[in-house]
Amino acid sequence: MNTYTTDTSVKPDVKAFFDPDTNTISYVVKDPDSDACAIVDSVMDIDYAAGRISYRHADEIIAYVQEQGLKVEWLIETHVHADHLSAAPYIQQKLGGKLGIGKNITVVQDTFGKVFNEGTEFQRDGSQFDRLFDDGDTYKVGGMECLAIHTPGHTPACMTHVMGDAGFVGDTLFMPDGGSARADFPGGDAGELYDSIQKVLSLPDETRLFMCHDYGPNGRDIEWETSVADEKALNIHVGEGKTKEEFVKFRTERDATLDMPRLIIPSLQVNMRGGELPPADADGKRFLKVPVNAL
Template sequence: MEIRAFFDEQTWTLTYVVHAGRVAVVIDPVRNYDPKSGRTSWRSSEEVAAYLAQEKLTVPYVVDTHAHADHMTGIPFFKDRYGAKSVTGARIGEIQRVFRDVYDLGDAFPVDGRPFDVLIDEGMRLEFGSLALEAMHTPGHTPAHMSWKIGDAVFLGDTLFMPDYGSARCDFPGGSAATLFDSIQRLYALPDATRLFVCHDYLPGGRPLAYQTTVGEQKRQNVQIDARTTREQYVAFREKKDAELDAPALILPSIQVNIRAGELPEPAANGIAYLKIPLDAFGGGCGR
């Protein structure tokens, strides 16, 4: 099994290509978006495509671990160019329902997982080439969050980060520190040698990029949640820390696109597509 990582420096996001032979899945790809100019591009996804071309890979599936709050998903690039089916967690409809209301997307906006092509839930398998993607429902950061196990490797999404950085925030709608603790215990129950691949690396302290660790290493060294951390300790720590965090810079642009499996909103009559920015939907407000 080959695993290749691609790092988007703007959003600290890792995209993975996993393959054995000539059949690959792409996990957590990125559509680049510049909030200052409103420009989008496929720069990051094109880097992945260059590798796919070099290795002559086909891509039956493109997968998101969850509805990302810090970047737009690159799913449409892989659907259009490779005919890949988009895959995410079966409970994505819960996220769509919450944000349909926040963004006032109208009753016609689907809250049943469409337009994702394949919804998979705990324990389901998706075969590609000689490999299989096994779904682990790991909620906490979001209720629909999945980690994807392929052989001895788990693609964590936003559960754990590298041991020197910790774990994902739990203060988005439907998030729960207690639930994330339980999800992490399921990851910690895997064999110590299980390889873990993070979805983000923030280069703490200016260290070089790192994205691969193991269950054993996390249990020994994770600075926020190691094998000895109790549920009560973790919940108290996480809730206090989350209360101090700013919203991610791209949360409002990203979520409305990601719950559509990465499709941009329909263009207006002038041919230009617009994002919506809800004001004071998450606190704040200064009257008129």
């Protein structure tokens, strides 16, 4: 396992935006010493039954950034989400910034390019993004050094992004009473997920961890911030020293009982393109495909 160096003395300001339709939390992360910021895991709204896209959630983030006088330097996707659509290109058009994702986006694009029968015109090289992060890569938001950690298992392209004392884990972990995300999507692996979680838990105990999703287990209020120390002690799936074998057995059995996410079909088609809709046909119309018995 790699040893990752982080500086928990740097404490970015983190503003969360919760989307109740998809139980997704997006973040604006501000460098404490400048007006530079990053936006993590934005959401584009979809009325699936009506086939209508809108940007209410993204507009809230844009308004906040503008009101605070911030400069967007990065738009980060922790992974290719299967339960919500990314608004990154829309926000990028309004506010600028570079769009980044893990380099194994190419694996995801190859897998789902075939599922959705995209043909040769769909580029499977990650060129829809401005930066493809490798494990251990660093980048800056203002003067704040940020670290990308490859944390596969939920998907092959999952990354945890550490900005100062704040880690954005995507779907690698949930709040301690939520446990962990599923590992049964194409390219997912429960053993890899366990190893990835151990990478996150090897960060300093005081590191703040921010979730991509929360579902309010047992009726509690929605929460999205915890810490490495609390996850190690309290996480119901991996806390208190649970073994890899115990985790894989539990995760595999549980995943076999889960339905596919409600928005998986539109989400994958859009998100593997960096948040862009499929190209228009000769009449200017855009379509999302529904593969039958393919997922």
